[in-house]
Amino acid sequence: MPRIIVKFGGTSVADPARIERAADKVVAEVKRGNQVGVVVSAMAGVTNQLLDYCAQIQSGMESTDYDAVVASGEQITSGLMALALQKRGMKSKSYMGWQVPIISNDQHGRARIDDIPPAILDDALNDDIIPVVAGFQGITREGRITTLGRGGSDTTAVALAAALKADRCDIYTDVNGVYTTDPRMVPAAKKLPLITYEEMLEMAALGAKVLHPRSVELAMAWNVPLQVLSSFEETIGSDLPGTQVVREEDIVEKQIVNGVTYARNEAKVTLMSVPDKPGIAAAIFAPLGKAGVNVDMIIQNISPDGKSTDMTFTIPRDDTALVESVLKDLPDLDSGEIRMDANVSKISVVGIGMSSHSGVATTMFSTLAERGINIRAITTSEIKISVLIAEEYTELAVRALHAAFALDKDAA
Amino acid sequence: MPRIIVKFGGTSVADPARIERAADKVVAEVKRGNQVGVVVSAMAGVTNQLLDYCAQIQSGMESTDYDAVVASGEQITSGLMALALQKRGMKSKSYMGWQVPIISNDQHGRARIDDIPPAILDDALNDDIIPVVAGFQGITREGRITTLGRGGSDTTAVALAAALKADRCDIYTDVNGVYTTDPRMVPAAKKLPLITYEEMLEMAALGAKVLHPRSVELAMAWNVPLQVLSSFEETIGSDLPGTQVVREEDIVEKQIVNGVTYARNEAKVTLMSVPDKPGIAAAIFAPLGKAGVNVDMIIQNISPDGKSTDMTFTIPRDDTALVESVLKDLPDLDSGEIRMDANVSKISVVGIGMSSHSGVATTMFSTLAERGINIRAITTSEIKISVLIAEEYTELAVRALHAAFALDKDAA
Secondary structure (H helix, E strand, C coil), X not given: CCEEEEEECHHHHCCHHHHHHHHHHXXXXXXXXXXXXXXXXXXXXXXXXXXXXXXXXXXXXXXHHHHHHHHHHHHHHHHHHXXXXXXXXXXXXEECCCCCCCEECCCCCCCCEEECCCHHHHHHHHCCEEEEEECCEEECCCCCEEECCCCHXXXXXXXXXXXCCCCEXXXXXXXXCCECCCCCCCCCCCECCEEEHHHHHHHHHCCCCCCCHHHHHHHHHHCCCEXXXXXXXXXXXXXXXCXXXXXXXXXXXXXXXXXXXXXXXXXXXXXXXXXXXXXXXXXXXXXXXXXXXXXXXXXXXCCCCCCEEEEEEEEEHHHHHHHHHHHHCCHHHCCCCEEEEEEEEEEEEECHHHHHCCHHHHHHHHHHHHCCCCCCEEEEECCEEEEEEEHHHHHHHHHHHHHHCCCCCCCC | CCXXXXXXXXXXXCCHHHHHHHHHHHHHHHHCCCEXXXXXXXXXXXXXXXXXXXXXXXXXXXXXXXXXXXXXHHHHHHHHHHHHHHHCCCEEEEECCCCCCCEECCCCCCCCEEECXXXXXXXXXXXXXXXXXXXXXXXXXXXXXXXXXXCHHHHHHHHHHXXXXXXXXXXXXXXXXCECCCCCCCXXXXXXXXXXXXHHHHHHHCCCCCCCHHHHHHHHHHCCCEEEEECCCCCCCCCCCCEEEECHHHCCCCCCCCEEEEEEEEEEEEEEEEECCCCHHHHHHHHHHHCCCCCCCEEXXXXXXXXXXXXXXXXXXXHHHHHHHHHHCCHHHCCCCEEEEEEEEEEEEECHHHHHXXXXXXXXXXXXXXCCCCCCEEEEECCEEEEEEEHHHHHHHHHHHHHHCCCCCCCC
């Protein structure tokens, strides 16, 4: 019997009525002949309420007790979902992280899953019990509650799918799949029926807020087929209504470019005339990492005179002041002027097919040039090209690129 | 080092600011040289919110999943309290029922504590860690979450005090002790410095909503000295500011009558001409118990003719219709007329001293007679006398009896 893990995010279980609708989706999967395990997030708003309580008492401290408070949000949903399934005539049981157990390390507030012994949930599934697992939480080997940090419930679902050798992991959310770009910006955006892990990872990291990158990484590492689909659409009768996230080998006809993504609220930092010597990059980025700055693109060109070079990188715009203060204290940058540009967007085209097609960069750059959009920096990987542009051109660039790569046309 | 367990009720931890004030109380006890363990209820209102979620999905079903939902309320408070204590420089850790473990039977929603292995909390206390235990919850031997039902957090505190051989169990609530009667009704009511378990039990069962009777029974059985005191009063400098609940032997000078209590919202039911034969009481009360009716006073007088008798009992007023329908279906009551009086109050005087003083009943009855208050039924125990009167006389009766037994005077 096929086994699938389905995961419902916070908006999908925001109140008892939505939990009941989600339960209907689970029942439909069971009736289709699947063994189903469920993972739930906290009801939308609950986690923020709990975080607010913690902040009122003390801010910033992440301890096992902070985790005990926050983990109760998913505990509530898992119990309610089990009740909703029982009401529908199903056998169901809620499981907290410690009951599975989902064993994690002791990095409270951002723990990593170490191990999920499958026996307890295996037995439940084989007894026709639908286990409803509280997402986002684990337990240390010392028996203390942990939480898994951002994207934690997606991670729980993927890790469970791997541990239980599930055939698929369905992530129910408030969108019905992964799109070629943001449909709010480009009405012609199309839902992708298939996408590779690598593409999804680039799309997720670049601002498509559908799946947390960490869960995609895990799914890729453990080869768990993912599906992204909507809790709010009727999909009865359709077997795979969402976007499938699979291995490259599983996609027969590859698109050259599958999506155009954007990230606003970036700031560009350029350090002029940085001494061109070994260790200089580490001397710059280690202190930034320590200060908690999430550095994204890093661009360093060759040194024209062999003595100094310019180093460019992007940061979240809110961290501008913090980054300035960190950089001013760096002894190795004595010569360096710091140039900040706080009004940039990052625009990327992503596609597994581009690694074997040379024309993608040309199409991208000329499309932008035709609209008079100046490119301020470029980075590339095997499956994406990203450029920085002035933020005011974001919509224009995304729409132009979406059309230029023929993503406006109906998917085959 | 003296060891005490302190328990905070829902109003005492209703928000983060109150949790911080409660934490100050804990720190004061530690500074007085005590080892302190803490038990907390859910923040006021949280349990009702969680029950409402459950009711929206399905009502009435008490399962392990219902318990998982409801138990999260105390989980939140225990984590927050541990954070508040850490902020005050204390070592502290939260413990859920399963972490202690507080092992209960599997009567979900109203489980009974079977066992509390003391090792984990003993170790914590001896390491100067203040354990903050989530009240009201346990775990079955199969690893499922349970809740202990009404009065559950008081029960957790008393059971922990017994298991950890604590010297005292302090119950912090929104009143500063046990009074001779309801101070809102009788401004001259006095706080009792000492009261016996038996008296407290009668007072609690009779409507003084300070301690749940179940926790008092446990304290009596395990000989745990209790103290009832206020979270909202400054008591720094006073060692035992509340009411001590102790064994009879520990009270040197016994008051004859220690309190006057009342219970409104009672209804009196009289079954006329019930056949006077063995098993008749069971035939009446078993079906009522099965229907969930909480029968209180039961009065059966001798049968004047040896054939039939009148049976009187009291019920919560809200159950009047339910009781009528149950009684009408009883085959053994063929002859019986049913008389209902839905407007009665129960007034009781309670005192460990009355068992050796014959004048109490006389004083009580003549005091009521002088005010023209008709007594409709009487029951007595070793330490209390209860009467039913018309509800409109409740205040008059309580005030008159409070004065008649000299409770208006200052306590010695």
